[in-house]
Amino acid sequence: MPRLSAARLRDRYETILDAAEQVLGRGGFAEASVGDVARQAGVSDGLIYRYFDNKQALRDAVLARFYGRVLEGAQIAVGRQEGFRERLLALIETHLRLFRDDRALCRLFIAEVRVAADYPGSSLQELNRRYTGVLEKVLRQGVAEGAVSPGFDARLVRDMLYGGMEHVAWRSVNGRATLDVSGTARKILALLLGGLAATPA
Amino acid sequence: MPRLSAARLRDRYETILDAAEQVLGRGGFAEASVGDVARQAGVSDGLIYRYFDNKQALRDAVLARFYGRVLEGAQIAVGRQEGFRERLLALIETHLRLFRDDRALCRLFIAEVRVAADYPGSSLQELNRRYTGVLEKVLRQGVAEGAVSPGFDARLVRDMLYGGMEHVAWRSVNGRATLDVSGTARKILALLLGGLAATPA
Amino acid sequence: MPRLSAARLRDRYETILDAAEQVLGRGGFAEASVGDVARQAGVSDGLIYRYFDNKQALRDAVLARFYGRVLEGAQIAVGRQEGFRERLLALIETHLRLFRDDRALCRLFIAEVRVAADYPGSSLQELNRRYTGVLEKVLRQGVAEGAVSPGFDARLVRDMLYGGMEHVAWRSVNGRATLDVSGTARKILALLLGGLAATPA
Amino acid sequence: MPRLSAARLRDRYETILDAAEQVLGRGGFAEASVGDVARQAGVSDGLIYRYFDNKQALRDAVLARFYGRVLEGAQIAVGRQEGFRERLLALIETHLRLFRDDRALCRLFIAEVRVAADYPGSSLQELNRRYTGVLEKVLRQGVAEGAVSPGFDARLVRDMLYGGMEHVAWRSVNGRATLDVSGTARKILALLLGGLAATPA
DNA sequence: AATGAATGAGACTTCATTCAT
DNA sequence: GATGAATGAAGTCTCATTCAT
8 A cells, every 4th residue: 555646656757757868868878877867856866766776777768668659659640641652751750750859869769779789689679660660561551552662671661761861850950950840751752752863754 | 309209109099099999899988998998009098198188089089080981981982983873882882881890880980979969060070071972972973964863952862871871781780680781782772763662664 | 542452563573573583694784674674574664663773773682582592492401401411511502503503693693793892781791691691500510519620710611612612513504514413512511521631541 | 117116006005904904893894984994094995996806805805914914923823832732822822812912803803704605615714724724733743742632523622712712802802801811821721621520539 | 208006076876764644 | 553755875886087207
């Protein structure tokens, strides 16, 4: 029978996670101290360790929560559309918007996760797989609709698209420019579908 | 009357840089200690500070040298070819090969540089600009040759290509798989030029 | 209107003490945490402090209870015998058996109590005095029976015997060997009574 | 080519060891902080770790040095005497003197070493073995001289004597009384050789 | 020029103890 | 009476950087 309501507990947890999100986003994992997180959350240093085993676990929780949000957002966005083109566009827009609106966490993700020694095989990678799976499903639909020529290496397309978007978005976001989400999305879509090659007149 | 000849000085500098390259490549900036670098270089801790202002400067020098090599490699590779297609393919291959052969430094670059707070405006970014400029020149040639339809946003294409390649290569490299450079390069070229869309029969 | 009956209270107290005995026995005072004791007892951390002022008090209570048991055991064992020799042997056996059967608490005692800054003058020392008093009584009987030559420094004999037994027993117990209680007791008795010296033929 | 002379280095090492001896002697291992040792030695906290791997290593070094001194002292004391009785007495006196003159370290030894989980098999135990070996040698001489009846369990005698002396000495030392070394030694010798038993007139 | 001993700040983490519920 | 969330002090250890030699 906990004296603090489950809601209050949940609150604390979320408060700490929010704080960690902020602090980790500022300068990365190594630069952030647990004390910073505690101060940001308005709790004592020690309390962090009641909710998280250690600093890594805190970081992972932040990223997992973020990724969960991202995955959900992508699924919803795609689910709202019907045709292949529209779905793909929605996916691209959603992804770009992420960078614009969640700069700090994207930064964290780029900087630390993909590159972490234990990423392969981690639960974060599993989330990543599910996230990119959304695109793969859309692509299959494209093939089914006849809009995409079969025979493409789906993983290659996936990596080229996500990697490309990351670059495009990050450059603008990190350069302190405002990312024109829908314009950029349309250009990316066009490039991805049509390619660079001049159409033989 | 300098005791050490300029050549010897230069040697020391390179020795330390080599050591730093190794050590930083192993586990990133935060994990590497200046002492590790000194030990690897076979010099004292203190000597590092005669050649570099601080740990950051050491890292930046490592990356700048690396980037210089990369830039030169790209220019040579492109210079060897004649036509647009061949040049573009050479560029892609060169870039992919980088990840395969310089895994540690690519890792360092992904993890720490692009994301560093002071990247925008740094000399590394300038090098990056010159590196990607190679691609832009090739693209302009493509337009001139009539192989590429004009009107493309060159920066977007550049980011999509480099970002995409990074993703493709990193996944394979980090997953401990061997990257099939020339096969992958050809697929990427096809995708970039032709796009995904099914050609209307 | 106490909610818990006195019996229940007593139970709680004993439960906590039992738990503390276990936990303290495992690795000593510094290694044991109050939380460990609470968990072992199945109560909350806070409750410990309703029954004991602090961690030290808990430790002292554990040791006092243990010592009480030991004292009682010695008195009973000695009381069962009649002659001096038999009583002394019984005492030695009882003491050795202690180490074999209560290794953890003996360890605790050796490591922390006798050496504690506040041992002289503590209630534990008082218990110790009563415990060793049992031996002194036996010795006096020995003198009265004519089996022991008077003029021995009883305290010295007492310390030599108890200290010696502790060493003998601890070495075997800590060395994970099984202590042969009755054989060892007989040898100790012989040594104590007859000494080392060769009897002039 | 170390810039600090080997002597200076050795000094630092000894300084730290001396400080640790003091601090550890005061209240035991858990009570002592590395910072206390550093302050006592007049050096920074960090320097401790240049000379010792960690806190345990520091403690072990203190104890090993102490034990080395003890061993040497015993060997010299015994070597100075000729006959069995004299040698044994010298050994007992030396041991008792130890407690009187090195109270803090004896305390440390009693409290932490013999009881430490890793004592069996440690280098300290090896030193201990060599120390008690001195007694065994003396006993063998006693047998050879005909002063000691053969057939005694040497290990038992050794443990009874050392354990007994520890108790005797510790009680006096810890009770803030002054230990009468030579008087006590003589009494112990008499007890050990002659035993308690009344000699049949 | 070169060393590496020394510093000292700061990191993560644990835990005895308190107190609102 | 009982809980366990919360505190905050303290602890061990690391490491970038300096400077006497």
